[in-house]
Amino acid sequence: MTQKRALSIHPAARFGLVLLAVLAPLAAGQTPTGPEWWPSEWGADDERGAANRLTPAKVLEAVSLIEEGRIYELGRAYETGMPLFGNRHFSLTIPGLPTTDLGAENGVVFNDEMLSAEIGQVGTQFDGLGHLGTEVHGEHVFYNGFELSDFGTSYGLEKLGVENVGAIFTRGVLVDVARYKGVERLDPTYVITIDDIEGALDMAGVAIREGDAVLFHTGWGQLWMVDNETYGASEPGPGITAIKWLAEQGIVMTGADNYAVEAVPGENPERPIEGHQWLLNRHGIYNLENLDLSELAAERVYEFAFVFAPLKLKGATGSPGNPIAVR
Amino acid sequence: MTQKRALSIHPAARFGLVLLAVLAPLAAGQTPTGPEWWPSEWGADDERGAANRLTPAKVLEAVSLIEEGRIYELGRAYETGMPLFGNRHFSLTIPGLPTTDLGAENGVVFNDEMLSAEIGQVGTQFDGLGHLGTEVHGEHVFYNGFELSDFGTSYGLEKLGVENVGAIFTRGVLVDVARYKGVERLDPTYVITIDDIEGALDMAGVAIREGDAVLFHTGWGQLWMVDNETYGASEPGPGITAIKWLAEQGIVMTGADNYAVEAVPGENPERPIEGHQWLLNRHGIYNLENLDLSELAAERVYEFAFVFAPLKLKGATGSPGNPIAVR
Amino acid sequence: MTQKRALSIHPAARFGLVLLAVLAPLAAGQTPTGPEWWPSEWGADDERGAANRLTPAKVLEAVSLIEEGRIYELGRAYETGMPLFGNRHFSLTIPGLPTTDLGAENGVVFNDEMLSAEIGQVGTQFDGLGHLGTEVHGEHVFYNGFELSDFGTSYGLEKLGVENVGAIFTRGVLVDVARYKGVERLDPTYVITIDDIEGALDMAGVAIREGDAVLFHTGWGQLWMVDNETYGASEPGPGITAIKWLAEQGIVMTGADNYAVEAVPGENPERPIEGHQWLLNRHGIYNLENLDLSELAAERVYEFAFVFAPLKLKGATGSPGNPIAVR
């Protein structure tokens, strides 16, 4: 996401918001993104969202796509110099080299790695349902109406932690909009439309089904570690219109070769990252960002088994990962 | 592993080692664990070890075991209070709650998680080939004869980093020695023998094949977060004799519901963690530790597709993970 | 402080508070600790509190006490195994050993230390004015009425950061209540009274003056790294009554050889750490915790130059330190 700042709001903007609050309070039952979205379709206690669509039958559907036994790793290397947004950081060191020498007759030594990072939100990252919320009447409201003031603690989230998701073993679909549009890489602020998605799917001869993981190839990933500044300044991706359509398909997850899946600045620059709200808050649909989809695209693999099991980081907002596609 | 200390050696022991070095130097071609083990069977440049046994055919073999579409998560939650060895630590905090408020009209806010931990060596952990080595003639020698002084840097390993492993999608076998021995949990220092393994396999009606991931159910995992002190003080597991036999089977990986797979203190307390040397250094065979195998054992699932893709932490010694078994 | 929990409130307690809020709201101008305490005596914009009492004249007064040139270090070593409260941690590692080898002809190598810790709130720690606040009408209100929702960001405080304090070079006074009471160590929950303070001062033949740093020797520090559990379970120290009296003296800072200066649980267990609120929130008076006062006490040094310059950690809530007494 662009321009992430710890400072919530420019002072002038704050004043504007106060005015807004005074002059145009949200009506009861209304939120900044539309009507209240809770309770969820999976009940008022649900913490897994669209992961509930993952069933043994869906696993078997995915398995049926594996014909060659060929695996594509979609996760990027976590390394110093990778694009990082806002104040996030990544530090990995090896204490001691070796870290420990047991001094035993068998001469055994070993190394650890000391990591410091916003680990679920750097590099290839999976957004859990506790990552993103919406301010509604002064509360930060997340999936299923859970309020951050109730479930957030300094040492992890007591609800919606990424450990609730479980393994995602489902059918994956690659929507190669770059190829559909005949370009190597979509324009920096290109907003993918419903027509684009349908066109790319037609080109590929596949359709989106309920429970799928839908990955977008925009070509933006070509800039990773090559031109980080451009990579982070904006990105092509589906706009809020296309995202609403995606949510209607009952998918489990979106993913892309960019840093936020959806277009930045998107259809309405005043409403940044609105697609996240639509997916995560309203529909419990997950995002997987900073993927490497180049091999899938190059080999025109449009339908595959998609496998990713988030780390069970208790109370975390997201997870790093190395998702795979298998065909 | 127990009693990990940064201090390599007690001063008195140092003196002893010096004496040893003076009086009984290793013969050329000899190491503290036997003859030199390099170059590897996959060539003098290989960094992947037994992962080379993972082939499309092996993926298809694993896929053929998926009949129900049932997934078992084998990874434990990473959380404060979990057993940690030596000086390792785990700290996860959520800055800000929310971490960022964009102050936009759509009211979007989001959270990050700040993690500090020896991430590849806490909780469920996968030992890469850069984790463990053997002191040979004053050099710390790892898989394929690579010397730490050549490939180790303060900011990550330049060889044998866990990013080289790739996804492990293979046949998994559960060796339930606890059940075979008719106990809920093996004794604290029980050394699993070749006979035990063969007996447990016979009981299960399965055999180990080349390229398999072999998981041991010892029952020791019942102590996790219940009695951490006992959990870390020792552990039942295969001894060096059984590990040598395992290596001969050409497997890709061992795993267990304990913290080091192999028995601690093992067959010879003077040679701690010698099984790691045999597997990682000599054979490029990986270890996966602190697994939760209780469900697999309870449901008597002895043969399954095993899927785990280590995080591509560049230059890291290991990876956290949430491996899955699918049948 | 004891029982620090990230969970703000037990659900049942929350309900109680809601009831309380409904039935007995705080009157306008009232806070849970008495009348509103803002604006401060140093103006509505002030961020330094009692540090404003530090003047060149006070420096010269302190200097006049230096007759021998003898220095006492009051800071404890920061090390693994020291008492830590709540979820706080401390991890220090040396990457690489050496961290860097420049490979130049002069053979220069060097080491760094990688630290991860709640650095201003572990070990010897100085509480800045942004460390502690009071919930008033739903806002977290700090010194001078500043509200956390206005000045707090995920990456540091925009007001009251410890970088504002400046160097503390002032007269120090040791109040040795342990010796005054004729014990080596005060009882675990002993509440120091005004009489105790006046008695100890009389015994020492010194008086407290405006701008002083007042250090309490309770003997509790004898438990540091010896019996951490007891050390953290409670502590002797001044109660809220004595703290109010201290604040009236116009001091700059309190300090003690315990973890929170004030008695825990204190005069009213329902009002934990109330002395902090009185000092930090209402009077801008600082606390310095986990000091080693054993030498000062043993040598009966009751009046001295006290010198401590907090690290200018921008936006931090506190600072580690190694304060000194000089006579």
Next chain:
Amino acid sequence: MTQKRALSIHPAARFGLVLLAVLAPLAAGQTPTGPEWWPSEWGADDERGAANRLTPAKVLEAVSLIEEGRIYELGRAYETGMPLFGNRHFSLTIPGLPTTDLGAENGVVFNDEMLSAEIGQVGTQFDGLGHLGTEVHGEHVFYNGFELSDFGTSYGLEKLGVENVGAIFTRGVLVDVARYKGVERLDPTYVITIDDIEGALDMAGVAIREGDAVLFHTGWGQLWMVDNETYGASEPGPGITAIKWLAEQGIVMTGADNYAVEAVPGENPERPIEGHQWLLNRHGIYNLENLDLSELAAERVYEFAFVFAPLKLKGATGSPGNPIAVR
């Protein structure tokens, strides 16, 4: 220091070093910087080096310089965006905002700061004797001949840790070479000579005495947070010739408004940071880097009490700090 790399040596350079080792081995008793420098003048066990010159008499000498009670803080703010060398990082976050809410009737809440950084080697930093060493006959040799392989552990140094230094309360001298040369800021690679130092001291009417802390004003600090790239690319400072002269004066410490005190690249680019070796290894003289000396220089304060007590970070290579000058 420039071009810090985790990779010790470029492969080509390695080869060169091997050749060097073959063709021109160091003679016994020789090191890459001259004859062996151990045992130290304070005995073969000494770990404090020039800090041994700090005596009560020296404290009183410093105190005698305090006439006005005016304090100058010489430490810079530690903050995101400050210059960092090599792979070092700095991350400070506030968990929770507030971090903890005790849920008590007095409404007390508090914040911690979570820090991750190479804390003794970022921002204003004090180099302890365990920071830097010299490769001699394959060993990394530090002050007093201590070898890193003996005293270094992954979790801190067992000798020469910064906790041994103790408080530095001594006479400080400012050598304002920028003013002496009539410039606002010395040229990027200017090497300060003995004549420059003597000229600047004459201008100031002060002399260096044994036990002093000698601070260099180069004007380079004007670039801090203004042009970090230039700040880190090189720096003016004393060359090895001037540093040898400084060491002869029996001082305790050097300091400067640049990142390494000494000139970079210095008199011989093939021998980077050689002044550190001369000071730290051979003479136990400390360095204090990234100081803010602008006020001292502007007010032409050339002689003062200098006070700095390093954090007692056990086994650390250095310490952050906020040193002060008082006059």
